[in-house]
Amino acid sequence: MSKKLRIGIIGTGGIAGAHMAAYKKFEDVEIVGGADIVPGKAREFLDKWELPKAQAFQSARELLENVEMDGVSICTYNTTHAECTIAALEAGLHVQCEKPMSFTLQEAVDMVKASKKANKILTIGFQPRYDIGRKKVDDIIASGALGKVYYIQSGGGRRRGIPGGTFVEGEKAGFGCLGDIGCYSIDQCLHAVSYPKPLTVSAMASDYFGKNPKYFSGADTFNVDDFSVAFVRMEHDLTFIFKQSWAMHADSLGDTLWLGTEGGIKIKNEFDYANKPSRVMYFTDVNGQNIDSYVLPSLPFDAYESPKQVDIFEAKVRDFCDAIIQGRPSPIPGEEIIYNQAICDGIYRSSKLKREVEIEIPKLD
Secondary structure, three states, X not given: OOOXXXXXXXXXXXXXXXXXXXXXXXXXXXXXXXXXXXXXXXXXXXXXXXXXXXXXXXXXXXXXXXXXXXXXXXXXXXXXXXXXXXXXXXXXXXXXXXXXXXXXXXXXXXHHHHHHHHOOOEEEEOHHHHOHHHHHHHHHHHOOOOOOEEEEEOOOOOOEOOOOHHHHOHHHHOOOHHHHHHHHHHHHHHHOOOOOOXXXXXXXEEOOXXXXXXXXXXXXXXXXXXXXXXXXXXXXXXXXXXXXXXXXXXXXXXXXXXXXXXXXXXXXXXXXXXXXXOOEEEXXXXXXXXXXXXXXXXXOOOOOOOXXXXXXXHHHXXXXXXXXXXXXXXXXXHHHHHHHHHHHHHHHHHHHHOOOEEOOOOOOO
């Protein structure tokens, strides 16, 4: 592709700035338009980034109908991800959609169907996949060193960290902490084992902190989850325990674990992990002896350069652009993230119904 890649941004709120910052670093990319339902917001956003020639609109549809583009970033609030993504795909554009993929499982299915029909890229915004440490964990698990993985547990959580704005408005966000940071945890845990199919979910969610003005100033408008926990049965006799929180009286909900028949991995989640040589531990047996070891962090470098950190958000956006230019498949395909969305959907339904629910994923063709 000799000409610059022409990109538009739909939704010009907070996360759109991170997309724009990445795109602006690429000499082979041009931002040609933006859209936001708030009057004047798109124009203000484009002017802030010194893009006077880029066109601004008050709806995604207007942008799609009036500007020639190769792809778009969908940065709207969660419950509109599906409609904006499908509209862009039907307009013949490649799409990078922010996480969570959608609100409901059916929406995610419809997005993938639209991508297949248009033969265009649909990639979902899970930038932690580009973290060097995470890639090392994924590589160890993919090597088969753990044997058969039979148990996975998410951990972490925030001591205090409730966001504001549309994140806590149910009609716009759909989910609370589940959709904000919980979907990241699900992806971290399950991408490492090639996303087995979820079968059933039994979950509980609560909002004790978000609705209490002692802990959150916007308590009067808070109507999503700030904590959720789930027991997920998956194919291949795999158990997944999910936990996530925006606020709690603890330093962590525990460590992230993958337990296998030949070894295990633990990512330590605690306040002082930054002062330790590594957060990742590997457990196995050698000649009948228990071996508990740290996986030491290392960064790519050569003898003439310093070690290089990776800007994971920039890497995510660059990969989307390169996939378009090089005609490669989607970097983080919707077909895979449907399983992530199915679990989120199951957690939401189970917590509302207060019982276990089955997960049935519709056919994609």
